[in-house]
Amino acid sequence: MNIEAEFAKLSAVKPLKTNLSRELTVAVMGAGSRGNEYPAYGKLFPGTLRVVAVSDVNAYRRDRMGDAWDIPAERRFGDYHEMLEAGRNGKLADILLIALPDNLHFEPAMEAMRQGYDILLEKPMAQTEAECRALLARQHETGVMVAVGHVLRYSPYFRALKQALDLGLVGELVNIQHQEPVLYAHMAHSFVRGNWHDSKVTTPMIVAKCCHDLDILKWMVGKRCEAVSAEGGVYLFRSDKAPADAPLRCTDGCPHEKDCPYSALEIYDRKRWFMYVFDVPKDCSSEVLREQLEKTDYGRCVYRCDNDQPDHIVAALRFEGGVTCSFTMDAFTPWGGRRTRIMGTLGYIEGDGKTFTLHRFDTGKAYPWAFVPPEGDNYRESGHAGGDLALIRDFLEAVDTRDFTKLSSSLDASVESHLMGFAVERSRLNGTKESI
Numbered sequence: 001m002n003i004e005a006e007f008a009k010l011s012a013v014k015p016l017k018t019n020l021s022r023e024l025t026v027a028v029m030g031a032g033s034r035g036n037e038y039p040a041y042g043k044l045f046p047g048t049l050r051v052v053a054v055s056d057v058n059a060y061r062r063d064r065m066g067d068a069w070d071i072p073a074e075r076r077f078g079d080y081h082e083m084l085e086a087g088r089n090g091k092l093a094d095i096l097l098i099a100l101p102d103n104l105h106f107e108p109a110m111e112a113m114r115q116g117y118d119i120l121l122e123k124p125m126a127q128t129e130a131e132c133r134a135l136l137a138r139q140h141e142t143g144v145m146v147a148v149g150h151v152l153r154y155s156p157y158f159r160a161l162k163q164a165l166d167l168g169l170v171g172e173l174v175n176i177q178h179q180e181p182v183l184y185a186h187m188a189h190s191f192v193r194g195n196w197h198d199s200k201v202t203t204p205m206i207v208a209k210c211c212h213d214l215d216i217l218k219w220m221v222g223k224r225c226e227a228v229s230a231e232g233g234v235y236l237f238r239s240d241k242a243p244a245d246a247p248l249r250c251t252d253g254c255p256h257e258k259d260c261p262y263s264a265l266e267i268y269d270r271k272r273w274f275m276y277v278f279d280v281p282k283d284c285s286s287e288v289l290r291e292q293l294e295k296t297d298y299g300r301c302v303y304r305c306d307n308d309q310p311d312h313i314v315a316a317l318r319f320e321g322g323v324t325c326s327f328t329m330d331a332f333t334p335w336g337g338r339r340t341r342i343m344g345t346l347g348y349i350e351g352d353g354k355t356f357t358l359h360r361f362d363t364g365k366a367y368p369w370a371f372v373p374p375e376g377d378n379y380r381e382s383g384h385a386g387g388d389l390a391l392i393r394d395f396l397e398a399v400d401t402r403d404f405t406k407l408s409s410s411l412d413a414s415v416e417s418h419l420m421g422f423a424v425e426r427s428r429l430n431g432t433k434e435s436i
């Protein structure tokens with residue numbers, strides 16, 4: 001094998017811009033963070049995608065999207081049931097984007113498939129195995145196209161890693177070590193204080209956050225996952241770890257506030273991180289922000305929340321043919337961005353979520369890979385290392401041409417990694433080894 005020539009193939013990155021035969025219309029359920037992420041494609045590339053209906057119980061977000069896309073009042077819905085009801089007389093758009101909270105994916109997706117929508121369904125697709133299987137059965141029955149928001153599959157970095165494996169650049173794949181470093185403040189924000197703090201209301205951490213990782217591992221290995229076992233739990237964010245004199249909220253004059261890295265005042269007011277949840281300008285005054293911290297869960301002491309999501313998970317995965325992966329999810333890191341080490345019979349790859357290096361045993365050489373966006377392209381404007389907008393590009397192409405193969409994260413392809421996640425959670429909670 002000519003390693004240099006094969007490795008050079010990895011740098012060919014598909015441009016974000018696409019040409020469709022017509023503009024596709026989109027109805028958005030949930031005009032929050034993710035509900036705005038994908039439609040941004042239509043603003044970057046006019047004539048590709050247009051939002052024509054929106055549903056959100058939050059009037060500010062509903063009208064923000066309604067105004068941005070000139071949506072008439074009768075197409076601005078509150079609760080998503082109103083939008084489903086309106087669709088009974090004929091669908092409102094070509095595509096339905098479901099970007100509602102985790103516990104509101106299954107029901108609208110089932111009904112929307114019946115109404116004939118092609119759907120972009122945010123991950124996790126559903127909250128239980130039975131629901132995942134029911135979604136798949138409905139999709140096969142109706143023949144609509146359903147993409148799951150497994151955005152990492154579309155990022156140039158993971159595409160190049162996958163291609164390197166498919167080209168045999170490490171020989172035969174034997175083992176992968178993969179880490180999802182969540183970042184200490186992101187853990188506190190989303191999984192201790194925020195929307196995903198309760199696994200029973202949403203989904204367990206391994207599904208809610210790490211279904212991306214299990215999906216990427218399954219995709220890279222390209223074989224069926226046969227068995228999993230796992231450990232982990234809530235180490236820090238629990239009431240018995242709280243300083244005795246810490247009040248319920250960081251805004252209640254906590255004596256530890258200045259030294260606590262998880263302080264809400266530090267994370268939101270002084271650092272201005274994760275401001276998108278508050279519906280106030282990022283540069284608002286400290287007084288305005290303080291009001292938000294006093295009335296929402298984001299001001300709560302991290303030791304006194306009703307959280308049950310583990311802050312560390314260690315999982316062992318066995319795939320067909322004896323290929324293995326070890327996966328860790330770690331809250332306590334100073335950065336996010338996945339770290340991956342890939343061991344093959346002829347080579348080794350080490351990557352940090354942005355760049356990677358292949359080390360070949362035969363040539364003794366190292367081959368570095370870094371993403372170079374195509375000239376004049378907009379990849380840098382996309383979240384998840386380019387994955388968000390690349391997913392919507394491929395989905396639009398698939399819908400436009402009715403070619404399902406353009407879609408990497410179809411419902412079929414995504415169900416298995418969800419099943420892996422539920423199995424890892426059973427193993428972690430029950431101390432069992434679970435077959436899939």
Ligand SMILES: NC(=O)c1ccc[n+]([C@@H]2O[C@H](COP(=O)([O-])OP(=O)(O)OC[C@H]3O[C@@H](n4cnc5c(N)ncnc54)[C@H](O)[C@@H]3O)[C@@H](O)[C@H]2O)c1
Nearest residue numbers: 030031032033034056057058079080099100101102122149
């Ligand atoms: N693919 C990814 O990488 C990724 C990243 C983050 C989140 N997500 C997933 O995307 C989904 C949305 O997450 P988000 O961060 O955008 O959350 P968000 O809270 O920002 O947005 C959800 C929106 O749904 C609205 N809503 C709630 N109940 C409703 C109802 N009954 N009817 C209509 N609207 C309702 C809320 O007001 C909110 O604006 C979640 O399932 C989440 O797990 C995916």
